[in-house]
Amino acid sequence: MASRLTAAVLLLALLSACATPPLVRLDTGQGPRWEYRPSSSQQSVKVDTEAFEESLTQLVLNAPLKLRPAQQGWLVRASHPGPREDTRWQRLMSKSFGGLCEPGQRSEHCLSLLDDMMGLSEWDKLGVALGLSLDPLKESISQAVQDTLAPQLFYTVIATGLITWAVLAANPEPVFTKAAALISVLLLVYLGAETFLEVVDASHELKWTTDRATTWKELEHASQRFAKRIGPKVARVLVLAVTLVVSQGMTGGAVLLASRLPMLPSCSEAAAGAARLGLNLANVGQVTSVAVVGSTIVISLPATAVAMTAQSMGGSVAAAGEHPSAFRSWGSYSGLRSALGSAGKGKQWHHIVEQTPGNVDRFGPHALHNTENVIPLEQGLHTRVSGFYSSIQQEITGSRSLTVRQWLSTQSYGTQRQFGLQALEQIRNGTWGVGQ
Known part of the structure; x- marks a missing residue:
């Protein structure tokens, strides 16, 4: 009886090991x-x-x-x-x-x-x-x-x-x-x-x-x-x-x-x-x-x-030993706001790849309203980023007539995301700005 029990325990252990999720x-x-x-x-x-x-x-x-x-x-x-x-x-x-x-x-x-x-x-x-x-x-x-x-x-x-x-x-x-x-x-x-x-x-x-x-x-x-x-x-x-x-x-x-x-x-x-x-x-x-x-x-x-979500929100991954939450996306910004609530005291939600009508048509709402693309930003920084996107920056875009937002809207999703992350860093440290 003991040998059968031992065999059963070993079998369960082996099955559990094989079934370990990645x-x-x-x-x-x-x-x-x-x-x-x-x-x-x-x-x-x-x-x-x-x-x-x-x-x-x-x-x-x-x-x-x-x-x-x-x-x-x-x-x-x-x-x-x-x-x-x-x-x-x-x-x-x-x-x-x-x-x-x-x-x-x-x-x-x-x-x-x-x-x-x-x-x-x-x-x-x-x-x-x-x-x-x-x-x-x-x-x-x-x-x-x-x-x-x-x-x-x-x-x-x-x-x-x-x-x-x-x-x-x-x-x-x-x-x-x-x-x-x-x-x-x-x-x-x-x-x-x-x-x-x-x-x-x-x-x-x-x-x-x-x-x-x-x-x-x-x-x-x-x-x-x-x-x-x-x-x-x-x-x-x-x-x-x-x-x-x-x-x-x-x-x-x-x-x-x-x-x-x-x-x-x-x-x-x-x-x-x-x-x-x-x-x-x-x-x-x-x-x-x-x-x-x-x-x-x-x-x-x-x-x-590493995705900004992992570093600032813990949305798709978590530090070792913590319980990770899953990636989530929504069909509208209002749906995201309803699910996530406030961005926090003194903060506002920010889309790394902007939620312009053109982007919604090209990439779909779920590519924009998700826990990887939307992050909380300090209100002051968010205002400076919005102002920068509304300005003309010829040295950056090469255009004398297009705003940063208009120029960026013609780029691919990957390019817009890479630029968005770079803009956050450069505006935060003062390298980029409306008057520069």
Whole structure:
């Protein structure tokens, strides 16, 4: 009886451990660590086929892609033929776009079952499987890149980032740095913590399976298993994140990367998704690493990249040990005021991205009236900010006729938010003002 009881207790403990909901921890290296336990009902940002094709087309047109081959430690252009012959790895990636050839067939546009795969490295096999797993997106990718790149060449480019990320994800407790960290945080923003952890686990399984594969059919089976686990909706986000990060945005730093974020679909919804994690979407380029320890996701970043809600309101995250409250949004400012009440003695509510009619039409009310975009400000500071936005500041906007508000209304959500945060800091310290 005692042994049965012990077994039952152990089983319950194991089930509880497996069922532990994910925890997101923000580590700035100074002060408190902010933590947030996402709701299991959290919805991912929807990216359908049409939005995927439109966004991918913009990225390819506006951000020349670069490739990091397995044999080299530097970036080389992949948008045109180079003086050197393609490596075996690059040829495999290109052929994987065509899938497996028909039995008995050899072709430069597909992987032949007649070819011996025993000489393939683990990197090669993982890359082939990842290439094959994107088969459901093949038509959309071809449609998006047909005017700028050959689809096979694009596969080669994207496979680079996918392989690098998947290899890191396959580690027992993965730590993503540099480009892989940015891909990870974009996946978190668009997919949510639970789905992100599922993609990490699926990558671990894919790496384990492809390492042991000895036939093309086994690689195909591994790719199909991976594709089934993540699904086309997740695959679209993964391809877009990799495309954005392996573009020239990496060489331009966080600012240039932020300027390209609006090319991603549903950017305003993604900003809200970032806020749920305690992040400013416009500043995700400042993330230095993302680590996965069990069901805890640790994001290392400077304090400037943490959402203002986390620092001043505790809206979407809370200091470690405190109970975090969830991100909330409303369809009107009156709804927000009714729910949140007064901003506090001597304070007024302030929209970082202003609630102008144009912004409401472009981004929707929920992107503006939420606990990430609306913060309490001292009344005097709020008055100075409003006056500044109503003034003409040629040195800042480059316009002699438009007010700051009018000029800003033409910018993207991310740009408006970044400017709004900068304006608060500059006006508070006296650098910007109506008479300056």
